[in-house]
Amino acid sequence: MPFELSIAMNNNNTIAQNVLQEETNHHRHIADVAHPHQHDILSGRGKYVNHHEGNQYFRSIVKLLKPEYVMANRSDKPLFANLIIKIVNELQPPGRFLMKDETNNVWSDVGMKKALDKTRQALREDAKNIEEEIKEGKLKIQTV
Numbered sequence: 001m002p003f004e005l006s007i008a009m010n011n012n013n014t015i016a017q018n019v020l021q022e023e024t025n026h027h028r029h030i031a032d033v034a035h036p037h038q039h040d041i042l043s044g045r046g047k048y049v050n051h052h053e054g055n056q057y058f059r060s061i062v063k064l065l066k067p068e069y070v071m072a073n074r075s076d077k078p079l080f081a082n083l084i085i086k087i088v089n090e091l092q093p094p095g096r097f098l099m100k101d102e103t104n105n106v107w108s109d110v111g112m113k114k115a116l117d118k119t120r121q122a123l124r125e126d127a128k129n130i131e132e133e134i135k136e137g138k139l140k141i142q143t144v
Helices: 001-008 011-024 046-050 053-071 075-089 112-124 127-135
Strands: 041-043 096-103 106-109
Touching: 001 046, 011 112, 041 053, 041 112, 053 075, 075 096, 075 106, 075 127, 096 112
Parallel strands: 041 096
Antiparallel strands: 096 106
16 A cells, blocks of 8 residues: 555544645646646547546556555545545646647646546446455555
């Protein structure tokens, strides 16, 4: 389990609330991004979104944390989404969660709620199969 996450789980309420508040304060509304950079997470469908470097990195973080997320207590699960968003936001340059506005062909920040929704959904995808693989011993939980 990543160090930050294990600390958050040990001091569940205060750390989780601080991370969420910090991320809410840190996540600023950004409009009119003409060209997303390599750390941005793009919402939408298609080859461009799927192959974007930021989305590939995002999926790799989700894949790394998903086994622990699946086996975590329900009260600890929000910490995983917050941690992933924090990791993305702390990249240099900071990653942003963006959606393309097709009317004017620019990207806009989706805001914290949609970033959390996207991250939680990514963590939930295929959760039952992963849980079965863990219980059958086919997949190990990697803790640090």
